[in-house]
């Protein structure tokens with residue numbers, strides 16, 4: 001986990017001041033469950049599908065129009081709270097959504113800490129989240145003591161101990177959970193939101209996604225939830241998501257440390273400097289993406305044909321996003337449920353997109369829904 005978070009920590013310095021590096025033993029403890037590997041995620045998929053269906057029922061069905069972005073965030077935070085923390089209460093999730101938004105915005109702000117600055121707001125929000133998470137940890141410990149069965153990442157962190165039998169302090173667990181939730185919540189929501197935008201503007205692509213998803217839906221019995229094999233039948237839908245992420249990368253980039261001096265564009269970058277790499281540097285390069293302005297999911301029919309590090313929505317190398325598979329599950333469960341139920345129209349195709357760290361539709365991406 002230490003390895004997983006080191007570069008994110010650099011990016012998140014604004015919201016969470018750097019702590020002592022995690023101990024090696026902790027890294028082992030936290031990695032042990034393999035909670036983001038497909039074997040572990042398989043068990044989550046049915047529940048992801050049912051949570052997505054519940055949210056469609058509460059927030060989407062019977063509505064003529066919705067704001068796609070805030071609803072996508074509520075969905076992804078509900079999923080993350082369920083699978084990372086084991087909590088389901090909507091009021092708690094609503095409180096966290098607000099605070100996480102402030103932390104996310106603060107990640108790329110100037111470190112100026114006095115009332116009224118973005119950084120100050122992010123620090124306060126991070127404190128509020130830590131406080132809430134500590135309460136969750138205490139409740140969880142009490143529930144565990146009463147023998148209730150637990151299936152979430154937080155429980156693993158609480159019970160795990162290092163070789164000397166030491167458990168991780170609550171404050172540290174809270175920080176680690178905050179890092180995981182921050183990394184895995186608005187990124188997924190952004191991909192879902194821009195799927196709504198780009199596919200809402202392209203009826204031909206919508207028709208193909210719908211055909212693929214209906215084939216999956218029709219192969220299932222009434223009420224049967226999504227299973228792992230179903231995801232393998234969603235290749236076109238996932239290619240659409242790739243194209244969504246090429247047009248609008250949910251995470252713009254992150255930091256690396258130069259291991260040796262090197263030359264770039266006539267400048268010497270000294271060893272030890274922090275460098276910021278971006279996902280989108282090659283996204284519109286016609287050498288790799290012919291006709292780059294065209295939204296064309298078929299370019300990923302053979303994804304292995306891309307030269308290394310030209311298309312990197314999830315990063316690359318040893319620090320590549322460990323949440324990629326989790327994101328695929330959550331996004332495809334959303335795609336399946338939304339296209340099965342609705343056609344939609346983007347109400348303001350020219351809506352301004354703000355935000356440097358996370359692209360944000362200024363009005364929340366209002367869409368007009370038509371029940372299928």
Ligand code: HEM
Nearest residue numbers: 003004007183184187188250314315316319320321323327
């Ligand atoms: C569409 C969704 C997502 C996108 C586009 C995305 C993108 C990225 C990118 C570009 C990086 C930097 C990788 C690098 O430095 O090479 C990253 C790192 C990371 N992501 Fe994601 N991510 C997504 C979802 C998630 C989820 C769901 C989780 C958690 C469950 C997660 C956890 C992390 C963590 C912990 C890191 C830091 C890895 C490290 O430094 O070793 N991400 N992500």
